[in-house]
Amino acid sequence: MARFVTQFGWAALVLFLFSCSVTAVQQTSGASDKEEVLKKAMSLIEGDMSNKLPIDGQRFRIDENVDEITLLFFREPGSKPLILIKPDGSKWYDSRYPTDQVTWYTDPNFDIIRIKNPQPGPWQAAGRIDEENKALVVSDIRFEADPLPEPLYQNEELKVEGRLYNGKEIVETARFRQTVTLDVLFISTNNADFDNFGATPVRVAQFLDNGRGHDERVGDGVFTGFFNLDVEPGQWMATYEMTTPLYERVFEFGPLVVKPLPVNFEVIESEAVEDDHQLKVTVNDEEIDPKSLVVNGETQFPNGEVRKFTFSQVDEFPYQVPIANLAFGKHLIDIDIFATTLNGREFEARLDDFSFIATEPPPPEPTAAEIAEQRRIEAERQREIKRQEREAKEKQAMMNLFIIVIVNVVIIAIVLFGLWWFKFRKKKTDKNDA
Numbered sequence: 263m264a265r266f267v268t269q270f271g272w273a274a275l276v277l278f279l280f281s282c283s284v285t286a287v288q289q290t291s292g293a294s295d296k297e298e299v300l301k302k303a304m305s306l307i308e309g310d311m312s313n314k315l316p317i318d319g320q321r322f323r324i325d326e327n328v329d330e331i332t333l334l335f336f337r338e339p340g341s342k343p344l345i346l347i348k349p350d351g352s353k354w355y356d357s358r359y360p361t362d363q364v365t366w367y368t369d370p371n372f373d374i375i376r377i378k379n380p381q382p383g384p385w386q387a388a389g390r391i392d393e394e395n396k397a398l399v400v401s402d403i404r405f406e407a408d409p410l411p412e413p414l415y416q417n418e419e420l421k422v423e424g425r426l427y428n429g430k431e432i433v434e435t436a437r438f439r440q441t442v443t444l445d446v447l448f449i450s451t452n453n454a455d456f457d458n459f460g461a462t463p464v465r466v467a468q469f470l471d472n473g474r475g476h477d478e479r480v481g482d483g484v485f486t487g488f489f490n491l492d493v494e495p496g497q498w499m500a501t502y503e504m505t506t507p508l509y510e511r512v513f514e515f516g517p518l519v520v521k522p523l524p525v526n527f528e529v530i531e532s533e534a535v536e537d538d539h540q541l542k543v544t545v546n547d548e549e550i551d552p553k554s555l556v557v558n559g560e561t562q563f564p565n566g567e568v569r570k571f572t573f574s575q576v577d578e579f580p581y582q583v584p585i586a587n588l589a590f591g592k593h594l595i596d597i598d599i600f601a602t603t604l605n606g607r608e609f610e611a612r613l614d615d616f617s618f619i620a621t622e623p624p625p626p627e628p629t630a631a632e633i634a635e636q637r638r639i640e641a642e643r644q645r646e647i648k649r650q651e652r653e654a655k656e657k658q659a660m661m662n663l664f665i666i667v668i669v670n671v672v673i674i675a676i677v678l679f680g681l682w683w684f685k686f687r688k689k690k691t692d693k694n695d696a
Contacts, residue, residue: 334372337373405504422488445468447463447465450463457494497520534623551603552579554602555600591620597616
């Protein structure tokens, strides 16, 4: 590793061979108080002093043995990107530098600059660099996590711890740990002998050292990942992705086999409104000890009501859990499972998408008396229909007869009037002729 001139100063320079993630530092963008910015942007180095780089003002020296170096400068919030001044006096800016040799990433609060084959000698950084920060030299960064047990089970949840290493030493720098993003993906091995052949990658966990969730202590150097194996049974590779603003590193573990969950749940819907539904539970006694099974569940009913259930130390399976028949519609059931495998491993799993739809049962078959009554009512209805039809026909016949009579009377009246008018005109004509 490079040899550096060790002189104390006040400028903020951190040297990494591993560049840092943007996320943690971006959270300081809106801070107006310098003390708060410093607190969030960078913690003081806690590790071995041999990894610290004291500098003189804003000057530092790069040894001739350095092939590649990454510089991280924390600036005052909102300040402009800094300027690097080389030993020969030439300058590099965030918008003007040799792209074949330099990678430059600028954030509102810091600059990360990776340089290949840097010129040996004294360098300077010009800009509003933050004070009271120390420096760290990082060589070979890698992540090591606890080995995953085998076999794993579908929907299993497990806590896994890991650590960052700088060469052979554990990274103890709090700020350095906070700038690393560690995601875990399960990627199918595309083995045609397994059901997950051709499955898409699934993100199952993220390693954190923030003292939240399953991580026990913030900043203790132990990263904790809580795996949720909501994946298809089959053969997978566990892939750990370490992300930085400049590049990513990937560590693979496996192949690993994920087996179907050795506890099965099935709902037997009630056939009568007054009966409960039944949640039928079966176990694979070739994988787990049946008497070790503990189940906690919560049912959300279609009417909005929520009820919990639990059972343990069951003597015989299948085992049935009653579910009240409160309403028709979709029932959502969250289930937490705890059990011990036959080789003594404790495991837990969670089903949070288990559901069933309760449909309204058909009405019961009518009795003989009800059938006879229905027939009697139907016969009366048919007789009434025939009577109404008969009366309607009679009324229509009378109406037709009345119409015929009226038409005939009108016709006769017209004929008689015509004869009278003819005779009247004839007499008048004869009289006039006479």
